[in-house]
Amino acid sequence: xxxxxxxxxxxxxxxxxxxxxxxxxxxxxxxxxxxxxxxxxxxxxxxxxxxxxxxxxxxxxxxxxxxxxxxxxxxxxxxxxxxxxxxxxxxxxxxxxxxxxxxxxxxxxxxxx
Numbered sequence: 554x555x556x557x558x559x560x561x562x563x564x565x566x567x568x569x570x571x572x573x574x575x576x577x578x579x580x581x582x583x584x585x586x587x588x589x590x591x592x593x594x595x596x597x598x599x600x601x602x603x604x605x606x607x608x609x610x611x612x613x614x615x616x617x618x619x620x621x622x623x624x625x626x627x628x629x630x631x632x633x634x635x636x637x638x639x640x641x642x643x644x645x646x647x648x649x650x651x652x653x654x655x656x657x658x659x660x661x662x663x664x665x666x
Contacts, residue, residue, distance in 0.1 A: 567596050567659055574652035579641035586644055590636050593651040596659070597632045601625060603662035628654040 570592040577586055604625045611618040631654060636644040 562596065562599050562664060564663070564665070566592075567655065567663070570596065571652045571656050571659075574648045574655075577645060577648055579645045581645075583636075583641075583644065586636055586648055590648055590651055593648075593655045594632045594635070596655050597628060597651070600655070600658035600662050601629060604628075604658060607662070624657075628658065 570589060574589050574593060577589060604621065608618055608621045608625060611621065631647070631650055634647065636647050
């Protein structure tokens with residue numbers, strides 16, 4: 554769990570960014586998609602450490618530790634990739650994945666947990 558007063562993390566902002574990402578389509582301007590991706594990346598960066606703490610509390614080598622660690626590593630890599638340069642469909646898909654990953658982290662490690 555992260556501190557409820559973590560700068561940059563409030564439920565309304567996080568959920569609004571997730572909503573904006575999920576309604577974005579390939580005809581959404583690239584600038585707008587990049588701004589949404591940047592917001593989601595910031596939230597992911599703020600939430601990932603709480604996930605790492607949860608993983609560190611598990612028995613290293615257990616299936617649960619492996620699944621969580623792998624998921625957190627995947628989320629980090631996806632966030633670092635950003636939207637990519639493979640066209641609007643790829644950018645839309647990557648933005649959607651960032652939204653799903655951010656929602657997953659928020660549900661498990663957001664300030665209310």
